Amino acid sequence: MGHHITDCPHSSLNQWALDFRAHPKSKTMSASLWVIMITKERGASLRVRPELEIPGCGCLDHLLRGDTLLTSAVTNDILCDVGMSVVHKDANCNCRVTTVPFGDAVLSTYGTYVGIQLFGELFTPASLYSDMGLDDVEISTNSSGSHHELRKLYTRIDLIKEGTEKFAGIYLYENQQGCVGDRFDDDGCAMIAVNGKIIPQGSQSSLNDLEVTTAAIDIDEMKPYTKRGSRIQKAAGSREPEVSENRGPDRCVPTGYEHVGPWQPYEIRYHLPEEEIGLGPACWLWDYLRRFRIQGCFVSLSGGIHSCSTSMIVYTAGHGDKQVIVRAPRILWEPDNPSYNTSHPVEFCKRIFPTCMEIRKRARDPAVPNLFGLVTDIKLQFKVHGGSLHMVLACMFARLMPFVRGRAGRLVVRGSANVDESLRGYLTMYDCSSADINTIGAISNTDLKEFRRYAQIAFDLPILESFLDAAPSAELExxxxxxxxxxxxxxxxxxxxxxxxxxxxxxxxxxxxxxxxxxxxxxxxxxxxxxxxxxxxxxxxxxxxxxxxxxxxxxxxxxxxxxxxxxxxxxxxxxxxxxxxxxxxxxxx
Incomplete structure (x- = not known):
């Protein structure tokens, strides 16, 4: 008996909800078809994608609308596990079927069995993966739409490793990446697990539009694990129905893989929580700017620790990916500007991220409160009376700065309130209540301090030392x-x-x-x-x-x-x- 090799792909795609033609270089091809083409070019016969891939998992109530149900993709010679909204008995369902029996099943191909799992089932106590493992499933797919949370990747990887350690086999985990259209940022990190070990692992919170990786795996390596006595005893009674499919992974050796050696375990890459604070919000902000064609973002620098963290997230976006700096002129509507230098993130920040900061006494006493005093005979003390002078100035400059630069459009105003300030009420009292978006609104001040300490060392910015000891305004310690x-x-x-x-x-x-x-x-x-x-x-x-x-x-x-x-x-x-x-x-x- 020869080796039984299958080519397993995993990928992460940056996709916008309800953007059915999201190919970055084509107005007639969907992003899903683009990924399928790349997967086929690499010789794979099975392709797995995140849940609700066709309309996007961030479409929310649009799942209830008829236009969402009319979208689909047609392919040949490749078994595709994609997600879309399907009507079943007048109910809109998030599922992965069209004409096969409705419900859970094991897919039987030429010479192996493929089991299908949704992301939420990975976290349930009675996981469907256990039933599929007892049914001799050798390849399991998980089509995920997992949003980013600090430290969440540890839990995700531990659950994937635990399942393949108990039942052996190949586990293909897929995930979206980037802003899906709302408050969430899917962090990618697609991976393949074999017998409890991770082999290829995609990047987390990447700014790339697409990542595709394939791995040739010998299915015969599963046999010493799948023939354990306890499994043979329980597998006699199959729990899941079988659906036959004449496409998909085969046990034959694909061309070019006759001498494939043993796969090597991959050293799992975990980001520190302070790294994730820079990566996740930066990815979310970048998608927001480029998809809405906004001229950049604006923040009022109060000199405090929160506006400092907000600014560092923009620097992280420019520092982490050269393609971001190269593509920035198109967002700024100045692709032919010879003065734009794409060699350093500092130039990127100057162009896309104007700020204002009150540095002199005459700047702290502008005409806005003076006008109020002239009308009412009351002199405002903003720290006492809860004024929003910072946000008034920020909104004004956000509207006028593109005009000053000779461009149309506006800047998005970013708030700088964290969890502590929201709970304490400072968000609505001071300078963040009228912002367009907020990249640190779900992060505590404790985590933000660690982020600033990390950024000071990682980006060689000694000036951040002065912010670490700044007095907090509403900190919960x-x-x-x-x-x-x-x-x-x-x-x-x-x-x-x-x-x-x-x-x-x-x-x-x-x-x-x-x-x-x-x-x-x-x-x-x-x-x-x-x-x-x-x-x-x-x-x-x-x-x-x-x-x-x-x-x-x-x-x-x-x-x-x-x-x-x-x-x-x-x-x-x-x-x-x-x-x-x-x-x-x-x-x-």
Missing amino acids: PITETYLRNVEHLSPYMVYMNLMREWGDHFSPTRIAEKVKLFFVEQARNRHGMNSLTPSHHAESYSPDDNRFDLGPFVYPSRFPFQFTKIDKTAAKLLDRSANPGPEKAKVE
Whole structure:
């Protein structure tokens, strides 16, 4: 018996929702057909793509509209696993079938079995992959539409490795990359796993439009794993129906692969969370700018740590990919400008990212508050009265700067409020309430500090040192409470009991009670602002934006009388363990 080789591809495509003709160099070819052509040119006979690839997984309510159902792609000589909206018994379904029996199935090709899995099923307790493994499936596909979150890649890879370690086989994981049309940024990182080991792994949060990688894998290497006694015993009763298909992966050796050697495990590449803060939002922002043909972005630099982080994300976009710098003149509508230097990200930032900063006293006292005082006889003190002078100036310059440069269009105004400021109410009081987008709105100040420290070293920018010690305006230190409230779904009393276990050696029960009550009072008072929050790049599960991840009423009983009374009674009974914390115990703050 000869070697049974199959050519397995994986790819990540930057695709815009509802953009059915998204080929970067053709107005008549869809991005899906473009990827299929490249995959066939590389000799692959199986092609897997993310969920809802045809219309785009960010089309949201457009799945309910008839035009979305009319789109499709036609191909020959290649088995394609693509996602689209299909009507089944008058219900619009997110699925991967057209004429085969509706539901879960195992696909039987010439000489192997292919199982199909959706992204969400990777995280379910009773994973469909287990049933497919017992049905002797050798190639499993996962068509994902996974959005970026800090540290999420660790969980994703661990689950993929765990499944192939238990049941062996080949696992093809595909994912979109880039802004899909809303607050989410799919981070790509397509990969292939074989018997619990990762071989090719795509890049995470790449600014490239397309990445395609193929790997020749010997299916016979699965046999020592698939013939285990426990599997043979359970596989006698097949749990999934079979669907025959005369195309797809074959057990014969493709031309040019007669002497394929053993595949080599790949060293998995994980980005640090502070790296991800630069990569994910930069990718999301870049797609926003180029797809809406906006002339660049504008931010009002207050000299604080948040506007510093917002600015560094633009620098990351220009620093990470030379193609971004080369393509920038087309976005700026000056492709033939001889003065544009594409050799360095600094020039890119100057062109696409104008800023303003108040540096003199006369700049801190402009005509806007003077005009208000002339009309009302009231002199405004913006730090006291919660003014939005920064945003007024930012909106004005964003409209006028393209005119000054002799171009049409406008700049997008970027906000610089993080999670802490949103929960505290500073977002609606100060300089971020009227911004167009916000790249750091779902990130805590704790993570932003690490990002600035990383950028200072990685990009050799010593000036960032001065921002690390800047006084925070609305910082929640540490951010444990919003993890407990949002991620762990705990009420005020349960948050208090959890913090007593974590902080009890450092703070008295009464002080912890006051901190918890203050947090929930401020969160309730400012909850209405989260209903109309400036669209932010979603980067963490603790995001306060109620668009999807923090749904709840916007009118709360802000004093929580029942819960707070219970907290006070419990605090009075608990023993104060904070008097002598011990020399070996670290401080919380």
